[in-house]
Amino acid sequence: MPLSETALFNVAGDLVYGRGEDYVRYVSGLRTTDFKAYASIQAKNVYTVELDWSGPLPDGTCTCPHNADGNFCKHLVATGLAAIDSGRVAVDDTTSSTADAALESVVHSMDVDELRELVMTLAQRDDGVRRMLEIRAATASGDVEQAKAEFEAYVRNMLAFRGFVDYRRSFEVAEAASEMLDELESHLDNGAAEVVRPALLRALTRLRKMLEQVDDSSGSIGYECQRAADLYARACRLGEPDPVALAKWLVKFRADSPGWPHLVLADFVDCFDEQALATYRRAVAALDRKLKDRNEFHRSEVDDMLLELADHDGDVDRAIDLLSQGEHPQYGAIVDRLRAAGRNDDAVAWIDRAVAEGRISSHGGGNAYWLSPDHVAKTYLELGRIDDAVGVLRADFVRQPSVQNYRVLLDFAATVDRVDTERAWAFDHARQLAASDRFAAGAVLVQLHMSDGDIDAAWQAADRYGPGWAWRELAVRGADARPVDAADLYRPELEKDLRYPNSKLYPDIAERLATMAELYERGGRSADFASFIEQIRRDYGRRPSLIKALDAKGL
Numbered sequence: 001m002p003l004s005e006t007a008l009f010n011v012a013g014d015l016v017y018g019r020g021e022d023y024v025r026y027v028s029g030l031r032t033t034d035f036k037a038y039a040s041i042q043a044k045n046v047y048t049v050e051l052d053w054s055g056p057l058p059d060g061t062c063t064c065p066h067n068a069d070g071n072f073c074k075h076l077v078a079t080g081l082a083a084i085d086s087g088r089v090a091v092d093d094t095t096s097s098t099a100d101a102a103l104e105s106v107v108h109s110m111d112v113d114e115l116r117e118l119v120m121t122l123a124q125r126d127d128g129v130r131r132m133l134e135i136r137a138a139t140a141s142g143d144v145e146q147a148k149a150e151f152e153a154y155v156r157n158m159l160a161f162r163g164f165v166d167y168r169r170s171f172e173v174a175e176a177a178s179e180m181l182d183e184l185e186s187h188l189d190n191g192a193a194e195v196v197r198p199a200l201l202r203a204l205t206r207l208r209k210m211l212e213q214v215d216d217s218s219g220s221i222g223y224e225c226q227r228a229a230d231l232y233a234r235a236c237r238l239g240e241p242d243p244v245a246l247a248k249w250l251v252k253f254r255a256d257s258p259g260w261p262h263l264v265l266a267d268f269v270d271c272f273d274e275q276a277l278a279t280y281r282r283a284v285a286a287l288d289r290k291l292k293d294r295n296e297f298h299r300s301e302v303d304d305m306l307l308e309l310a311d312h313d314g315d316v317d318r319a320i321d322l323l324s325q326g327e328h329p330q331y332g333a334i335v336d337r338l339r340a341a342g343r344n345d346d347a348v349a350w351i352d353r354a355v356a357e358g359r360i361s362s363h364g365g366g367n368a369y370w371l372s373p374d375h376v377a378k379t380y381l382e383l384g385r386i387d388d389a390v391g392v393l394r395a396d397f398v399r400q401p402s403v404q405n406y407r408v409l410l411d412f413a414a415t416v417d418r419v420d421t422e423r424a425w426a427f428d429h430a431r432q433l434a435a436s437d438r439f440a441a442g443a444v445l446v447q448l449h450m451s452d453g454d455i456d457a458a459w460q461a462a463d464r465y466g467p468g469w470a471w472r473e474l475a476v477r478g479a480d481a482r483p484v485d486a487a488d489l490y491r492p493e494l495e496k497d498l499r500y501p502n503s504k505l506y507p508d509i510a511e512r513l514a515t516m517a518e519l520y521e522r523g524g525r526s527a528d529f530a531s532f533i534e535q536i537r538r539d540y541g542r543r544p545s546l547i548k549a550l551d552a553k554g555l
Contacts, residue, residue: 003053003089008080011057012072020077027082029400031362031374031408037083038404041075045472048403048447049079063403063450063473144195151187151199155180159206165214174220177207181227188231193238200235204228204261211260226261233267243276251283254301265308284309316341323368331359333368348383351376355392362396362405377412386416397426401433401444403451423452434465443468450474455481484523487516498536503545510549517555 009017026043035054041047041062051060058072058080066073083089110118122129158180161173180203184196207225216222236246250268257263265280272280284305291299303322310318316337323330323337331354338347354360354371361370373396380389393412397405406426413422430445442465449458450470455478467474471489479486490512497505513533520529533555540546 003058003080003084005081005084007053007058008077011059012074012077016072016074017077019074020081023074023078024081024085027078029363029402029404030079030082030086031372031404032083032086032088033374033408033411034089036411037079037089038407039079039082040402040404041078046469047075049075050404050407051076051079051083053080063447063477065476068476147192147195148198151184151196152202154183155199155202155206159203159210161210163213165210167215167217170214170216170218170221173210173214174218174224177203177221177224177228181224181231185231188235188238193235194240197232197235197239197241200228200232204232208258208261212258222260229261229263230267233263236268236271241271243271243273244279246271247276247280248283251280251287251305254305255287257301259300265305265312269312281309311337316343328357328359328369329353330368331371335371348379351379355388358395360392360396361399362408363400374408374412381412381416386418390416390418390422394422394425398429401430403447406448406451434461441466441468443470446470446474450477459485479519479522482523483519484525487519487523487529490516498540498546501543506543506546506549507552509546510553510555513550513555514553 008020012020023041023043026041027039028042029038029040031038035052037049037051039049039051041049041064045064047062047064049060049062051058053059058076060072060076060079061067062073062075064073064075067076107115119129119133124130158176159173161169161176165173184200184203187196188200204225207221207228211221211225214221246268250263250265254263269277284302287302288306291302303325307319307322310316310322319337320334323334329350331350334350335347335354338344338350351371355376359370360373360376362373373392376392377389380386380392390409390413393405393409397409409422409426410419413419427445427448430448433440434442434445442461445461445465446458446467447470449455449461450473458474459478459482462470462474467489471492475486475489494509494512497509513536517526517529517533520526533550537547537550
């Protein structure tokens with residue numbers, strides 16, 4: 001089954017789905033297969049998530065308490081939305097708008113006189129509608145210069161912000177830019193490319209200039225600047241720009257670029273004739289010579305332009321030569337080009353080189369510089385190199401020992417009938433970590449046991465090595481087996497939080513103590529917990545906010 005926002009909404013419900021949308025920004029280390037997504041959610045706490053949509057509805061596991069109670073949690077929703085946003089999974093979210101259908105029905109029912117009256121009323125009330133009608137009139141008469149000038153004036157007025165724009169006002173700027181670009185795009189869609197092209201160029205130039213004097217921490221103005229660049233490129237393709245002048249402008253604009261917006265040759269090259277392309281090549285070559293000895297930051301844009309020309313020419317060897325420069329070759333970009341050219345043997349040779357140099361990682365994997373271990377393993381499997389495939393996934397687990405990487409290893413092992421072997425290897429490595437790493441203690445080993453559903457073994461590992469950072473997950477998932485021991489896992493962090501007065505922590509401290517009280521009661525040791533609370537009240541009786549929080553919980 002394809003993954004969809006609708007399916008996630010249906011299984012999670014309105015409230016949880018909404019919370020999941022807020023947590024997409026906390027998704028880290030996302031990895032996807034055909035029907036699964038693995039990730040960690042790194043917000044206030046860190047949770048490990050495995051989402052599975054192979055069935056009729058999405059399902060999965062998360063190490064958070066809400067999921068442990070049998071619920072489809074916000075972390076699963078966030079992981080699903082992140083997988084959809086990644087563009088790496090099959091998506092099916094076909095929805096229809098009944099409101100749009102109703103409006104269309106109303107418009108079709110109106111006669112010509114009613115429609116004319118409505119359009120004239122809208123033109124009087126809305127400047128955008130008026131400009132749309134003026135474009136139609138100008139296009140019909142063949143005199144579009146006045147319309148061009150009016151749109152350029154419209155851009156100037158909409159972006160007439162002066163001086164430094166702070167973070168709060170940056171949203172006002174972005175909103176104004178968005179409204180302006182919406183209108184220009186609508187005219188572009190309606191065949192007025194040449195009319196709005198100069199206005200889009202002015203918008204692009206102005207927004208880039210503004211980025212030098214705004215606090216755009218949110219990226220909202222930068223987003224609109226990139227949108228202006230994309231719309232201008234489209235207007236050039238649909239309009240009639242001077243090819244040579246456009247080629248010169250493109251090189252200069254990119255040479256002066258502070259890194260944003262991102263323009264590429266492919267978006268403009270269809271506007272060039274042979275003379276324009278030759279002009280572009282000469283300008284890029286001159287810029288290359290000028291910046292030959294400059295540092296990487298200053299050369300990045302010209303290097304991109306050289307690479308784009310190599311790709312345009314279909315010169316794969318030239319592209320690889322460019323991508324091989326620098327401290328590390330761009331393995332991902334090199335392999336992608338070789339595969340696209342049908343040079344699979346060469347691609348495998350570069351994959352082998354990346355593996356030998358350790359440029360394989362699930363964190364940052366699959367980009368220009370790093371290869372994804374999942375994709376490398378799949379390639380090796382197709383070649384019958386099973387040991388090499390497993391070795392890549394093992395190495396990824398060693399680099400980042402986690403439940404996520406463990407599950408990926410086992411999923412792959414299941415396809416080659418090596419689950420027991422790989423499970424044993426992973427646990428052996430986790431035990432070595434537990435014995436040698438005092439900081440992590442037995443966290444990885446504890447988590448692997450819980451991932452396999454063996455809570456007793458998880459407790460045994462914690463008893464021997466300590467639970468490390470996995471203590472909270474063990475406290476939640478291991479509470480049924482050993483409630484009092486689960487309660488005691490809260491004590492170290494509790495003692496740390498009580499060391500210094502902090503009224504903001506007291507409600508959460510009281511909540512944790514209430515959880516401990518319930519666990520002690522389930523373990524038949526309520527009297528012991530009562531003594532513990534009595535001691536806390538004696539030790540911290542001079543903290544009225546803490547006592548008030550305890551009273552609120554009946555402690």
